[in-house]
Amino acid sequence: MSKPLIIDSGEFAREGLSLNGEIALRDLQRVLGSVQSDAGVIRYALQGGVDKLQRRYLRLSVTGEVSLLCQRCMLPFAFAIDGDSLLTLFDNEIDIDAASEQDETLEGILASREQSVVDLIEDEILLALPLAPKHEVCAPDGNSDSVAKKPNPFAVLQQLKVNKQADPD
Template sequence: MTVIHSAEFAREGGVLDGVIPVAAMLRLSDQLASNGGEIRWSLSGSVDRFERPRLSLTVSGELQLVCQRCLAPMAWSLDVSTVLTQFPTEEQADEAAELDETLETVLIDPALDVPALIEEEVLLALPYAPLHEQCAAPGDEPLQSNTKPNPFAVLAQMKTRKAE
């Protein structure tokens, strides 16, 4: 487990990178078809023009998600880059975010768990409902057939009977 003081790391221009097995990301596991593979990441620190500490994080890899249409596994490419500007208090972070809607804020953390930060960014990047471009191969039966009668068809028949 890698732990840093987030503001000191940023002010010193720290740089870390590495690889995390997908299986080590426990909060992510229920979103996946398979927990194989790994996530590559890089974290660097700096200060912005206002001398605020910030963390630049890039995360990439391939995850096996579950298609919400056909429920089959699907490969999904992960490629996230984010800059997190740090603030000592929630009030200062909220005030800065009001002035700049594009600003992503976090609180300064004297014991920032880097793998937890990376897992959080991966979770935020996941699509709400992952879908294949095309689920079934041509000629395959769809997973669920839509053979139920349209409930409004009965109303249409009633309407045409009244008109007669």
């Protein structure tokens, strides 16, 4: 069971509060339609604050791994989620529009006394997902075993160590 994560976003920002934790992927209903498996957790960190223009904001970062289906070889693969957004809070849509005209990179949302943190996390993950997910390099024979044949960086390090020790200096 997951407890609902609801904040008063305006107050959260004004008070400079922070919140972080983990949420099971299966509790992120809007994300489930885009991933291959509901196993795993997403870690999140939410930080409130007030910017130089005295605007309240929420900074949200999410990290974790989801399983996506490669559109080239049709095999699932692990995709690393690493999202970080600055959400500036406004009291009405007109102010969001005006601020967005001044600053095209601005992400404005309405301040809410009952802001669902899960909603924000879902939005952040959906933004981070590629439209057409693909392996960087698909397994040549369509056999996912060949993914495991990639050189293991630790094995390479180990080899370097051994060489060093063998060096008669």
